[in-house]
Amino acid sequence: MPGYPIAASDRLVQPAQLQQRVRGLFERRGMGPDDAGLLADTLVSADVRGIHSHGVLRVPDYLKKLTSQGVNPRGRPRVVKDSGAVVVVDADNAMGQVACQFTMRRVMDRADQTGIAAAAVRGSNHCGALFYFAEMAAREDKIGIVATNALPTMAPWGGRAKILGINPLAVAMPAGEEPPVILDAAFSASSHGKIRVFHQKAAPIPEGWAFDAAGRPTTDAAQALDGLLQPIGEYKGVGLAIVSGILSSMLSGAAFGTELGNMVDGPEPGADGQFVMALRVAAFVEVEEFKRRVDGLVRQIRTSPAAPGFERCYAPGELEYLTERKYRAEGIPLNAETLRGLDLAERELV
């Protein structure tokens, strides 16, 4: 669950303004207006939910990717295989967001006929926060499931070779009066981004977050950045990451783990893959009954007593939903570094 501190140097930015500004940057980099608008919307949607690690902080990096040697700003995903309730998509080296939106739309349409449908995507790139695409399904009374490949930052359990990604998974489930249940999580205990923040502050990282380069647990942020992310639940998290990664890459011919690249040189453009699935609730049970029960669970969690040191419990995605309500009303607090990144990008693109 996100919980970034709000610093005195943070500035409040209106989501609509931010979206427009970022969209303009991507358009100037050669993207069509719709794709630029989508990419901007996915980033701002992450910021608005408090998930700043996947917000407009990424703009400078994305602009760097969108060059003639890199990601194709005009890439057009297309279905290359279609059988029954399954499609395979070639993303044409577009940004992963463009590929994921295209693919989730097709998978949802197919699930309208078949109840469940799935797609594997190849020729793709970084796709940002996954919840955005899973939530598309929840808005149509479907369960959305999206997984992606990631650059290798973990070792197999008991190992020290950086050969596995943290390959995140997002699931969104429609509720009735309550916010949808939305899980969006990588299978590591933490992330490089969070460890970098501790490193900048010269603070030790919590136990359980990282191993050093030799595979030993460490709380030293510098050694952690040089080393490995720890999985959640030891071999369980590793296994989940492997499964998520195989679905996201080997069902379409996308790159897996070390085939994708490394954290120093970044990913091979167009080598990434995703897995996208939608289940139409009405194919299983009455939609109203399902939503009533999800509502009941969300309320049961919300009203359940807190443990010492906690204020209350949240259903998956509830804290982000509350953050979104607040930030949409009051503006998104963005830190100085993120704003400087946007300013610099703007100047470079003139």
Next chain:
Amino acid sequence: MPGYPIAASDRLVQPAQLQQRVRGLFERRGMGPDDAGLLADTLVSADVRGIHSHGVLRVPDYLKKLTSQGVNPRGRPRVVKDSGAVVVVDADNAMGQVACQFTMRRVMDRADQTGIAAAAVRGSNHCGALFYFAEMAAREDKIGIVATNALPTMAPWGGRAKILGINPLAVAMPAGEEPPVILDAAFSASSHGKIRVFHQKAAPIPEGWAFDAAGRPTTDAAQALDGLLQPIGEYKGVGLAIVSGILSSMLSGAAFGTELGNMVDGPEPGADGQFVMALRVAAFVEVEEFKRRVDGLVRQIRTSPAAPGFERCYAPGELEYLTERKYRAEGIPLNAETLRGLDLAERELV
């Protein structure tokens, strides 16, 4: 990964003999020969892979369930809804193993036509180790995914009310020359069974396994048994358990969490639910290409260097596969308590 110590009092038992003996017990309890054989096979298959927590240790408990007030030994699962690539199954209060085998068979057949197919099961009961049903799919060049509901033993993250199950998930993926990739894991760091073993030995449990009844982390096994299981990865494991549980119960009308019962009184007979899915690899990519890549990953993991304190790395399911090879050749080491349970059950059933 399992790693039960082999005690001097353990006795080696031949898998075929054990299967026959356990099958006989279930037949005498009123099950038909096929269902009794399946139930015995699932339990022995767990023991043979070293997963004794889900092996024949469960026989006395299962026999107790199979009474006139409990699980129906003659329950016949049937499809109650069928649309496109989705079916809903009513298990008719049969053992969950009978329901899961029935359902996976149907889902695999459907996936032969549609590429992917899924089912939600209601009216079910405890289904044992999930890998058994996921592996059915892998043997037919499909990816098998199975999830189940479980009795509530966890709290929401930051809470102390026992309202969530550890709702395990199994995924099996076909390989070529290597053993299939098989993940079978609950979303708790440990299990009640393991904590009970520490309690019997009056030993402290590892950190990260449990909370006491007030929701505070504890290493005291007695307090842990009175308290809560800890999820893997804090809120991530809780979220995964919630998602797995919703798929397993709310898509079919089965009970979720506290609706299912509690650990003291056990589950409501016929209230349990499962989620079963199969993806035909050939609907996505060439099967041989997929298997070649899975083989490559298994070998990359196996040959990757070990961290201090570890001997080597294993792909998911590889250690269990090696255990199976050993136990099939040499016999399964069963402890005195498990054997006594079988002896007692035999005497009671005469």
